[in-house]
Amino acid sequence: MAILGKLFNALRRSRDRVSGAFTRLIQEKVTPESLERLEETLLSADLGLRTVDDIMDIVTRHSKNNFLNEVSIYMQNVLHEESALDLLSPSVLLVVGVNGTGKTTTVAKLVHYYKQNGKKVLLVAADTYRAAAVEQLKQWNKRLQVRLVCNEHSKDPSSVLFDGLKSGRTDKCDLVIVDTAGRLHTYKNLMNELEKMARVVRDRFPDYYFHSMMTIDANLGQNSLHQAREFAKSVELDGVVLTKMDGTARGGIVFALKKELDLPVRFMGVGEELEDLDEFNPEKYVSSLLGL
Numbered sequence: 001m002a003i004l005g006k007l008f009n010a011l012r013r014s015r016d017r018v019s020g021a022f023t024r025l026i027q028e029k030v031t032p033e034s035l036e037r038l039e040e041t042l043l044s045a046d047l048g049l050r051t052v053d054d055i056m057d058i059v060t061r062h063s064k065n066n067f068l069n070e071v072s073i074y075m076q077n078v079l080h081e082e083s084a085l086d087l088l089s090p091s092v093l094l095v096v097g098v099n100g101t102g103k104t105t106t107v108a109k110l111v112h113y114y115k116q117n118g119k120k121v122l123l124v125a126a127d128t129y130r131a132a133a134v135e136q137l138k139q140w141n142k143r144l145q146v147r148l149v150c151n152e153h154s155k156d157p158s159s160v161l162f163d164g165l166k167s168g169r170t171d172k173c174d175l176v177i178v179d180t181a182g183r184l185h186t187y188k189n190l191m192n193e194l195e196k197m198a199r200v201v202r203d204r205f206p207d208y209y210f211h212s213m214m215t216i217d218a219n220l221g222q223n224s225l226h227q228a229r230e231f232a233k234s235v236e237l238d239g240v241v242l243t244k245m246d247g248t249a250r251g252g253i254v255f256a257l258k259k260e261l262d263l264p265v266r267f268m269g270v271g272e273e274l275e276d277l278d279e280f281n282p283e284k285y286v287s288s289l290l291g292l
């Protein structure tokens with residue numbers, strides 16, 4: 001199935017709800033009750049308070065014939081700067097996030113994506129907590145066929161990262177992509193470890209551009225916002241990869257991430273295959289969400 005088709009399908013539930021609520025409002029009389037229903041629907045699609053407030057404001061200020069168009073323009077404006085992450089060479093890209101949100105799968109997809117874009121990529125297995133984590137990357141790498149740096153005897157992700165960056169430099173790689181262990185922000189020592197990894201790059205490999213993205217499971221809703229806010233305190237985030245959009249995701253989180261945390265969505269995961277990574281495109285996203 002084409003990627004756009006997957007995104008369109010992924011947003012079906014959100015679209016049914018959101019565009020359904022607008023359509024009802026257009027067909028019915030605009031009353032305090034119908035406005036309240038719209039507000040509830042938008043909140044339940046995870047758009048977040050600020051975005052919903054703005055939309056309600058637009059709806060009350062415009063005529064029925066106009067407001068859907070105005071809402072669409074507003075949504076695109078909120079997201080207008082969002083796009084896939086363009087990387088200069090050499091760059092290092094840390095993929096971080098809470099357990100099970102799709103980091104390792106996303107790392108494999110990103111290797112595939114940037115390789116297809118002509119970059120020489122090196123992969124670092126810096127989830128040193130589980131032997132299975134390295135094995136998982138090795139499996140992916142049977143298809144990706146890039147240099148994979150790992151050390152099954154090390155428990156120190158920063159030292160594996162160090163080795164990876166050194167190899168990347170020697171091999172003149174454009175991009176080093178790093179898989180990290182899952183963590184909750186409440187585990188202070190694990191969060192410190194992320195800070196240490198960023199420090200290794202800054203202090204020992206200043207020739208690399210440092211980037212990091214957080215994977216967020218689109219099914220987990222508003223709780224993820226809190227997680228992202230906390231992660232951003234430990235590591236400077238370039239944005240988010242929204243994963244598992246092919247599930248029961250409520251797509252509104254994209255707006256909440258931008259409006260509340262100023263975090264752009266860069267990519268979306270729409271399945272479990274290497275190709276199931278969609279560059280974020282605001283125009284396509286808004287039209288898929290509103291059914292325009």
Ligand SMILES: Nc1nc2c(ncn2[C@@H]2O[C@H](COP(=O)(O)OP(=O)(O)OP(=O)(O)O)[C@@H](O)[C@H]2O)c(=O)[nH]1
Pocket residue numbers: 097098099100101102103104105106127133180181182183215243244245246247268269270271272276
């Ligand atoms: N349907 C779907 N499944 C996904 C997607 N991304 C990841 N998964 C699945 O989610 C599960 C967890 O993915 P991982 O990539 O192992 O997640 P992780 O964040 O590396 O997990 P830990 O390393 O244990 O923290 C796996 O079963 C993946 O196949 C996606 O975009 N869509």
Ligand SMILES: [Mg+2]
Pocket residue numbers: 103104105127133180181182
């Ligand atoms: Mg993993």
